[in-house]
Structures are given as C-alpha cells and as structure tokens.
Amino acid sequence: HIIDASGLLVVPGLVDIHVHFRDPGFPQKETISSGALSAAAGGFTSVVCMPNTKPSIDTVETLEYVLRTGLEQAVVKVYSSAALTYGIEGKVLTEMESLKQAGAVTFTDDGRTVMDPKLVYTAFRKAAELDVPISSHCEDHHLVSGGSLNQGEVSNQLGDPGIPRLGEELIIARDILFAEETGAQLHIQHVSTARGVQLIREAKARGVRVTGEGAPHHFSITDEQALLCGTLAKVNPPLRTKEDVEAVIAGLADGTLEAIATDHAPHTAEEKARPLGEAPFGLVGLETAVGLTFTFLVHSGRLSLMDALAKLTVNPSEIMGLPSGRLTKGSDADITILDPQKEWTVDPEQFKSQSRNSPFAGMKLKGKAVLTMVNGTVVYDEMLN
Ligand code: NCD
Ligand code: ZN
Ligand code: ZN
Numbered sequence: 583h584i585i586d587a588s589g590l591l592v593v594p595g596l597v598d599i600h601v602h603f604r605d606p607g608f609p610q611k612e613t614i615s616s617g618a619l620s621a622a623a624g625g626f627t628s629v630v631c632m633p634n635t636k637p638s639i640d641t642v643e644t645l646e647y648v649l650r651t652g653l654e655q656a657v658v659k660v661y662s663s664a665a666l667t668y669g670i671e672g673k674v675l676t677e678m679e680s681l682k683q684a685g686a687v688t689f690t691d692d693g694r695t696v697m698d699p700k701l702v703y704t705a706f707r708k709a710a711e712l713d714v715p716i717s718s719h720c721e722d723h724h725l726v727s728g729g730s731l732n733q734g735e736v737s738n739q740l741g742d743p744g745i746p747r748l749g750e751e752l753i754i755a756r757d758i759l760f761a762e763e764t765g766a767q768l769h770i771q772h773v774s775t776a777r778g779v780q781l782i783r784e785a786k787a788r789g790v791r792v793t794g795e796g797a798p799h800h801f802s803i804t805d806e807q808a809l810l811c812g813t814l815a816k817v818n819p820p821l822r823t824k825e826d827v828e829a830v831i832a833g834l835a836d837g838t839l840e841a842i843a844t845d846h847a848p849h850t851a852e853e854k855a856r857p858l859g860e861a862p863f864g865l866v867g868l869e870t871a872v873g874l875t876f877t878f879l880v881h882s883g884r885l886s887l888m889d890a891l892a893k894l895t896v897n898p899s900e901i902m903g904l905p906s907g908r909l910t911k912g913s914d915a916d917i918t919i920l921d922p923q924k925e926w927t928v929d930p931e932q933f934k935s936q937s938r939n940s941p942f943a944g945m946k947l948k949g950k951a952v953l954t955m956v957n958g959t960v961v962y963d964e965m966l967n
Contacts, residue, residue: 595627595916600843607636618656620935622962624868625951627916657961710766725749776829798874813861848937876949915958
C-alpha cells in the first residue's frame with residue numbers, strides 16, 4: 583500500500599489538548615466515538631477530553647469509563663483531564679492522587695465553577711506534589727454571568743450585558759500567582775485577551791512554570807461575527823476585538839502561547855436556536871483547526887510552518903506529558919498528511935462531528951488534513967477523492 587504524498591506534508595499526528603466530548607451525559611451533542619471521528623477528520627490522532635460531562639469526570643469510575651470507551655470505540659487516542667472538584671459546585675477537591683494514577687493527564691475546573699481560593703491553593707499544592715499540570719479554563723463566573731458576547735460595541739448593539747475581559751484576566755493572574763507560589767505546572771486554556779497574553783509573557787519571564795494555548799476562533803474572527811451568525815459565535819471566553827486577535831497571534835508568534843487547541847464544544851441545533859442570552863456557549867472546532875491555522879497564521883506570514891506544526895503536535899503533547907506528538911524510533915505510527923494548498927469551503931453538513939455549531943460555515947480556507955493514521959491504521963482518508 584503506497585501513499586503518494588508528493589507536494590504534501592507528512593507530520594506527526596496532531597494533538598488537541600482541549601476538547602469537550604459529551605459522554606457521559608449528552609450523547610445528543612457528541613459521543614466519544616463521534617468526537618473521535620471528528621478529530622480524525624481534522625488530522626488529530628490524540629485528544630484530551632475536558633471533565634464537564636454529566637456526571638463530571640471527578641471519580642476514578644467515571645474517568646475509567648471515559649478512557650475505556652476511548653479504547654473501545656474511538657478511532658483516535660483519547661486522554662482525559664479530571665475535575666479539580668466534585669460536581670459543578672466546586673466545594674470539595676477530588677482524589678487527585680488516585681485520579682492521576684488512573685490516568686488523568688491534567689486537572690481542570692469544570693468550566694462552570696468559581697472556586698474558593700483556599701480550595702484552589704490546596705489544589706495547586708497537591709498538583710505540585712504530584713507533578714501534574716493544572717489546566718485552567720480561566721472564567722470568573724461572578725464577573726461574566728449574564729453576558730453572552732465580549733463587552734463592547736457589538737454587545738451593546740445587540741442588547742447583551744457583555745462579558746468583560748477582566749473576568750478572564752483575573753483568573754489568569756490568580757492562577758499564575760498560585761503556580762508561582764507552589765511551583766505547580768499551570769496551563770492556561772483558550773487565552774482571548776491582549777492582557778491575558780501579556781500576563782503569561784511576564785510570568786514566563788520570571789520563571790513561572792506556565793504555558794498557554796490559543797484557540798483557532800480567537801486568532802481568526804472577532805465579536806463582529808455575532809452580527810453575521812448570532813449564537814453560533816457565542817463561546818467562552820468570547821470572541822473579542824481586532825486588537826485581542828492580534829495579541830493572540832503575537833503571543834503564538836513569540837512563543838508565549840505554545841499550543842493551538844480547539845476547545846471543541848458541540849451543542850445541538852435546537853440549543854443554538856435559542857435567544858442569544860439562553861443558547862449555550864461553545865463551537866465545534868476539530869475539523870476547521872488546520873484550515874484556520876494555515877489560512878490565518880501560516881499563509882498570512884504570521885507564523886512559520888514549523889512553529890505552527892509544533893503548536894499542533896510536540897508542544898501540546900509535552901505540556902500534558904503524552905507519548906504522542908513526535909515521530910521517533912519506536913513511536914506509534916500516528917501520522918497525518920496535510921495539504922497546505924488545498925482550498926475548501928467550510929460546510930458543517932459535511933462534519934463528522936455530531937454537532938454543526940460552527941461560526942465558520944461558508945468560509946473559504948486554504949490548508950486541510952487529507953489523511954490521518956493511528957497506530958498505522960488509516961482512520962481518515964480523502965486523498966482518493
Ligand atoms: C464549553 C462547553 O461547552 O463545554 N463551552 C465553551 O464555550 N468553551 C465550556 C466552557 O468553556 O464554558
Ligand atoms: Zn472554557
Ligand atoms: Zn473548554
């Protein structure tokens with residue numbers, strides 16, 4: 583079996599360290615198996631699932647369910663984060679040691695909780711002791727509650743109370759200080775504001791063990807997208823303004839943000855048809871990530887090809903301590919073939935994901951994964967078409 587990859591890029595299978603698959607709890611949005619098909623179609627061979635399922639991934643039992651389902655039903659490698667606290671109220675810390683032993687690669691608050699600083703401090707000390715990274719979703723729900731879009735001209739125009747940048751930045755600053763104090767490894771997820779990027783840049787300069795990720799929607803579109811596609815552009819943290827988009831790109835370019843991660847967050851059409859204030863936050867991202875990275879970062883000359891590839895492979899893998907993301911002697915044959923010149927138009931009807939909530943429908947992109955291989959088995963292939 584010979585694959586002719588002339589003119590194409592043969593790279594280590596891509597690694598996405600931030601996806602929300604919805605099993606257990608919401609199989610109508612996504613299952614581990616449909617999420618994995620979506621990952622494969624996007625060129626990803628390894629993913630790290632977030633724990634805001636129902637029940638949340640806060641016990642060894644639920645974690646083992648997710649990892650086992652991944653092994654049995656997913657075409658890509660499924661890793662998982664575990665919740666820092668039980669349930670969504672966030673009053674009691676989970677058994678971090680046994681969860682780590684059972685395979686949790688990182689710990690996250692479940693994205694809906696505001697945690698008591700004393701609890702978070704204890705969690706950071708425990709994470710330092712266990713040497714496991716904390717992945718912070720960075721949303722202060724006191725400050726952001728009620729808003730759907732970035733607080734600014736667009737939110738005003740649409741009568742939305744808005745989400746201030748400060749809601750994200752306060753938690754970034756807080757968690758950086760916890761990491762600095764305890765020596766724990768901190769990964770800041772989906773950084774969306776200029777000051778958020780700057781806080782990470784400064785912390786790194788002082789030697790704090792902090793890494794950051796940028797999501798494709800935060801380096802490609804602004805809050806004005808909500809004027810075009812309404813709730814499909816509603817995501818946490820929100821799409822910001824041109825200056826923030828530029829700052830996220832600058833952060834990726836100077837190494838402040840080591841990783842590109844999708845924050846793939848599927849929701850049903852029915853949910854996204856609700857009024858702006860009631861529709862859930864989130865967009866599907868696995869199948870557009872490569873196209874957006876090439877179009878907005880590589881072809882635009884903002885990021886070198888090698889840097890872009892590192893941010894989709896070896897860097898995220900190293901942050902989470904995964905065995906994936908590089909091709910070395912003896913490593914698994916997790917391989918992706920990318921066509922950097924392929925021009926295509928985003929059509930959510932074609933997604934392998936069970937959900938279609940993308941603000942990119944109709945957008946013309948250049949660059950696409952055309953073949954994905956996991957452990958030497960082809961799991962996605964459009965080279966024959
Ligand atoms: C996430 C989801 O849907 O699970 N949504 C999102 O907009 N990123 C959770 C969250 O981060 O609020
Ligand atoms: Zn989030
Ligand atoms: Zn998320």
